[in-house]
Amino acid sequence: MSSTSQAFQAPRGTYDILPTTAGTVLAVREALAAPLRRAGYGYVETPVFEDVNLFSRGVGESTDIVTKEMFTIATRSEESQRLALRPEATASVLRATLEANLHRTGNLPVKLWYSGAQYRYERPQKGRYRQFWQVGAEAIGAEDPALDAELIILADDAYRSLGLRNFRILLNSLGDKQCRPVYREALQNYLRGLDLDEETLRRAEINPLRVLDDKRASVQDQLGGAPMLVDFLCEDCKAYHEQVRELLTAAGVAFEDDPKLVRGLDYYTRTTFEFVHDGLGAQSAVGGGGRYDGLSEMIGGPELPSVGWALGVDRTVLALEAEGITLDIPATTDVYAVPMGEQARRVLFGLVTGLRRAGVSADLLFGGRGVKAGFKAADRSGARFAVVAGERDLADGVVQLKDLTSGDQTPVALDALVTTLKEKLQ
Template identity: 75%
Template sequence: MSDDNSTPRTFSAPKGTYDLLPPDSATFLAVREAVAGPLRAAGYGYVETPGFEQVELFSRGVGESTDIVTKEMYTLTTKGGDQLALRPEGTASVLRAALQANLHRQGNLPVKLWYSGSYYRYERPQAGRYRHFSQVGAEALGVEDPALDAELIILAADAYRSLGLREVKLVLNSLGDAKCRPGYRAALQEFLRGLDLDEQTRERIEINPLRVLDDKRESVRGQLAGAPMIPDHLCDDCRAYHASVRALLTEAGVPFVDDPRLVRGLDYYTRTTFEFVHDGLGAQSGVGGGGRYDGLSEMIGGPALPSVGWALGVDRIVLALRAEGVTTEVPAATDVYAVPLGEAARSALFPLVTELRRAGVAADFAYGGKGVKSAMKSANRSGARIALVAGDRDLADGVLQLKDLSSGEQWPVQLDQVPTEVRKLLG
């Protein structure tokens, strides 16, 4: 705390984070709604989970060998000695909440849930990669069906398209299941053990060798050219499942690119795995992704509950919109701006603004006793289409002046006719 003779300290947002403020925040809200709207229409209900969970939920679910758990997770110890972590991703938390509430026992599977919120990872900050970031996600719990995988992918693809994005590409792969993954794992380990790798990467080979395929360092990637690919090791069931997903996407007109190296950064994925990428974002090209995670429920102490889901990065989508020069349609924050000239006008216009708001009209008021020139500048800055201006002479005649701010045209309107006239002008 500063003393009386020192300048109080000023504060900035922590490194790698950002403040979301108008007018940019309107674009973020538009993106969230573009993603959430189709989910609600497809039967997904909203879920919200705490910003922190027990560390073990993520170490067991996300995977102890992942960078998220080993390097990027924010952890803390409470006064009671509990080990907690700020949530680095959404799926494990949503599944935990569904299991805790026994949603899977209510007889209506799949349990369809969507969520929106902030997540936290100790990243090296750069464009498109933050330590605090925003996602919208969706999970379908309790059913193993390629149509469910396809549904979620189609909903995400349609959301991107509805925003006007045309350069988002879908990358698709299958990671197999408990039947065929062990054979592939052994073949991959044998190959990786023969490479020139650092000690930490060699340890990863023994814990989860698929993580090595996801390594972004050129010193590692350059040695992976001859690595065995998982599509060559899929069992008949996984091959047929993946073929069904691909056929459903093709029928729905959703193009995709097969990538046998796609494994993503989380340990819980099985079978269908996918990522949406945008080449206009540089190194941080992923704008969303997900997959099937049939074993995650058992990893965190629940019953067998085959599930699939995804998370789309709101921050990355906004960057993609800027890269393509797409402007989202954002409703005006204010349609009507009231300008009172004197105390009598303030008393008359303030209840009128309240009435308009209750009728669904976005309305604002010239607070602080501004003069007419200053108030009209505020009206124009607000983006309002209409100004309501009233002085003592107007009130004596039972009218106020309605001004169309785009054309400059102005005319008197009876006070009791103002709501009707405003709605007519706003269409």
């Protein structure tokens, strides 16, 4: 349908997931989540909107996410709380953990995974949307390099289970509250001597590490001589980071040390990492995360050292396309019933209902169309078998079962159809 004859379209920066692509999207979500379930992560789902302050405190007031990209919600005048659509899920998952006292009810870490949409007001382009889907994981309440390595390995396993090969893991350490202030001061002194616009200089005073993440060439060209955080790490952070590196190497997970890797959120400490795919152009990051030991305290909770990641479903689908990978998506329909006549329609309707209740995916030709149209519909459905019946078949107490792959057709007794099909499909 042309845009001139259609009253409404999907909002700018969003898109519809339709049956033609839904199989791949769902398979990607499942592949990203499967390693987490095997590693003992439990599912959590939070509201898509939260108190604005949860994100301004946790994500960081100097970040583009908070200052430029957050969708705020107009609430009724009598409500004092300001709300925003979640731009990321870590702060929400940690809020839910604290509210439910999950950190007090069992062994630490609390291991959680989620799947859901996030919202950012960004300039739409391929791979960057205003509503985008992520699968993520958080391990809350433990400071252990093995936990950092575990999450990176699980993400690597997830991507490889999809057949992806052309991605790289970038790894860095951002230090902790002991050594980062010294680096922060050195970096600020360096940035003050550069030719930067007022907004960037203001950002440098609030969180100078964010300037390293600036993608503009006019800024990056001046950062060649910037001090590197790796040169300022304290002995504890160096030892912690080296353990992460050793564990990844022992697990056969390749990575690249990237001393400039900062990522876009203020809450990261120590381990930070990013998965990038070189076939996606400018939007090359398909996922990433890191350790956020101080976030709980930022949002009013106790000290809970934690680590997590989020993997982009949208960009993972694009990465599959870039590598020419087509996932083996099972057909949504195993059996397609084609009735010839009103009596057959009633009988096959009952048979289709019985098949579904027996766990067999089945569909029926609706609308009173003929046999030729029925077989075309059966082929389009991807079904392996077609069940055909007319008055003569019903009088004999049988239906015709046609294998749509081989073309073989045999009569099957009505009362044996469910059993026969289940055996053949196994």
